[in-house]
Amino acid sequence: MEEKRNLVLASGSPRRRELLTEAGYEFETAPADIDELHEEAMALEALTRHNAVEKARVVAVRRAEAVVLAADTLVAIGGVALTKPVDMAEARRMIGMLAGRTHEVVTAVAVVCAATGFEEVFTVETRVTFKALSEAEVEEYLGLINPLDKAGGYAAQEHGERIIERVEGSWTNVVGLPMEETAAALARAGVTGK
Numbered sequence: 001m002e003e004k005r006n007l008v009l010a011s012g013s014p015r016r017r018e019l020l021t022e023a024g025y026e027f028e029t030a031p032a033d034i035d036e037l038h039e040e041a042m043a044l045e046a047l048t049r050h051n052a053v054e055k056a057r058v059v060a061v062r063r064a065e066a067v068v069l070a071a072d073t074l075v076a077i078g079g080v081a082l083t084k085p086v087d088m089a090e091a092r093r094m095i096g097m098l099a100g101r102t103h104e105v106v107t108a109v110a111v112v113c114a115a116t117g118f119e120e121v122f123t124v125e126t127r128v129t130f131k132a133l134s135e136a137e138v139e140e141y142l143g144l145i146n147p148l149d150k151a152g153g154y155a156a157q158e159h160g161e162r163i164i165e166r167v168e169g170s171w172t173n174v175v176g177l178p179m180e181e182t183a184a185a186l187a188r189a190g191v192t193g194k
Contacts, residue, residue: 010059010070015176024194048072048108056110064114075152077103082152091153100132124178126169
């Protein structure tokens, strides 16, 4: 019989914790303390894959017996990546840029177990269309959330109905972790939820 492995989430994201908990996973959190790569010349998929793998490997070195899950999400519009805004003015600018347009949410997920040599990385892309928003609607939305810890300055699960018109693809990817694909990768690594 296969040994049951502990799951470690290499992230401090409350959204990722919530998604895993809702799916019935038992896990610990051990955020990876790395300087994420922000290379504008790199394709979004390559950039998010690089960051997710680095986070997972850093934690896997310390927790060799565990299955380590890491992810990296970027929001992009017109090929330009939007990271976490540095202040409210930048959050306002980002939401204004997204208003009335369709953008991509790209998440790379890495699942690593040093003890078994298991390593899998994949990316999921979801298209999100924002409603046309007035300046007053943008201000009202930003008053309801903390945009500074969110790529693109918004949270789909927090009053998203005020700003999002349509989501094409994985909803949980927009929240922070594409759960269907993540659950399949974790199962291949020997970890299951409910």
